[in-house]
Amino acid sequence: MYKENAPFKYDFVGSFLRPSNLKRARADYAEGNITFEDLTRIENEEITKLIAKQKEAGYHVITDGEFRRSYWHLDFMWGFNGIEHIELDHGYFFHGEETTHGSIAISGNIDGKNHPFVEHFKFVKQFEDENTVARQTIPAPAQLYAELFREKNGENTVKYYPDDEKLIQDIAAAYRTVIADLYEAGCRNIQFDDCTWGLFCDKKYWNGRQNAETELKETAEKYLRLNNLALENRPADLVITTHVCRGNYHSTWASSGGYEPIAEILFGGENVDGFYLEFDDERSGSFEPLRFVPNNKKVVLGLLTSKSPVLEDERTIIERIHEAAQFVPLDNLYLSPQCGFASCEIGNKLTDEEQWKKLALVKQISEKVW
Numbered sequence: 001m002y003k004e005n006a007p008f009k010y011d012f013v014g015s016f017l018r019p020s021n022l023k024r025a026r027a028d029y030a031e032g033n034i035t036f037e038d039l040t041r042i043e044n045e046e047i048t049k050l051i052a053k054q055k056e057a058g059y060h061v062i063t064d065g066e067f068r069r070s071y072w073h074l075d076f077m078w079g080f081n082g083i084e085h086i087e088l089d090h091g092y093f094f095h096g097e098e099t100t101h102g103s104i105a106i107s108g109n110i111d112g113k114n115h116p117f118v119e120h121f122k123f124v125k126q127f128e129d130e131n132t133v134a135r136q137t138i139p140a141p142a143q144l145y146a147e148l149f150r151e152k153n154g155e156n157t158v159k160y161y162p163d164d165e166k167l168i169q170d171i172a173a174a175y176r177t178v179i180a181d182l183y184e185a186g187c188r189n190i191q192f193d194d195c196t197w198g199l200f201c202d203k204k205y206w207n208g209r210q211n212a213e214t215e216l217k218e219t220a221e222k223y224l225r226l227n228n229l230a231l232e233n234r235p236a237d238l239v240i241t242t243h244v245c246r247g248n249y250h251s252t253w254a255s256s257g258g259y260e261p262i263a264e265i266l267f268g269g270e271n272v273d274g275f276y277l278e279f280d281d282e283r284s285g286s287f288e289p290l291r292f293v294p295n296n297k298k299v300v301l302g303l304l305t306s307k308s309p310v311l312e313d314e315r316t317i318i319e320r321i322h323e324a325a326q327f328v329p330l331d332n333l334y335l336s337p338q339c340g341f342a343s344c345e346i347g348n349k350l351t352d353e354e355q356w357k358k359l360a361l362v363k364q365i366s367e368k369v370w
């Protein structure tokens with residue numbers, strides 16, 4: 001394992017474009033043309049190649065690129081006992097595009113024993129060396145809670161969990177189990193991916209609602225409590241960070257707005273070591289909300305976009321880093337793309353080569369600044 005842990009001065013969020021071999025294998029498996037063993041073998045091959053490329057690019061973090069998942073969040077949720085895979089009659093509505101239709105339903109008591117992602121992590125861990133740290137990305141606990149109440153999902157959820165507090169406690173306990181098992185497997189870096197905060201930032205989403213302000217505050221505080229419950233008793237040498245996401249699907253986005261409405265609650269209150277924040281366009285607002293980031297927490301500025309192959313102007317990015325440094329000391333700042341390259345298997349609209357060029361630029365800029 002590398003001597004330092006995340007975040008790294010040049011870093012990435014975790015998901016990578018799926019190679020065509022892998023896409024074909026997943027489609028073949030879905031149609032019953034190949035076995036699960038065949039699929040796993042191809043996934044292993046492609047993940048091995050990806051990790052070699054991550055190392056070649058000089059990064060200190062390695063991930064499986066989320067190659068075994070179709071979604072950044074649902075596949076992990078399906079791995080809990082007591083949660084089943086369902087298909088809704090429509091997907092999430094992104095800006096100009098609708099996603100595929102997967103969702104979750106409770107079918108019993110939620111617990112985190114024998115979560116399949118622990119085995120997935122072990123596969124990545126074997127490649128960790130003196131220059132790298134193996135990272136596991138998982139959706140934040142609040143994201144699971146939110147999905148359980150997405151549209152009509154809540155009707156089923158309250159049948160199994162009429163007591164909301166019991167649900168919160170069970171989700172948190174299930175996460176603690178998975179986190180402990182990941183730690184046991186050698187994991188020292190977990191990243192929570194969290195779209196719930198992105199939605200809190202979205203003025204348009206809240207504008208139409210009565211009592212929007214109270215509702216926002218109450219929901220945000222509930223989500224914060226749930227995430228922190230899941231983090232209780234975590235080992236001191238396990239770095240956990242949060243990536244606040246505004247949605248990233250086939251180069252489109254879901255929510256819009258600066259961090260101000262949740263800055264104090266989230267930056268001040270969540271017991272994580274740092275935040276990977278999107279700042280790649282005007283939808284992310286200004287750096288001013290970063291004034292709420294305490295001195296013991298780090299901020300990874302997602303200033304380059306994974307949504308487009310266009311390479312950012314180096315000087316502009318460097319200027320923006322120094323602007324952000326008015327609110328968070330430069331030493332506590334880091335650089336990455338704003339999000340992964342393929343939050344869902346469909347991926348963003350850029351090529352494999354363009355993806356690596358983007359990461360080369362992140363590293364190049366970072367080395368000039370720090």
Ligand SMILES: [Zn+2]
Nearest residue numbers: 245248339340
């Ligand atoms: Zn994201």
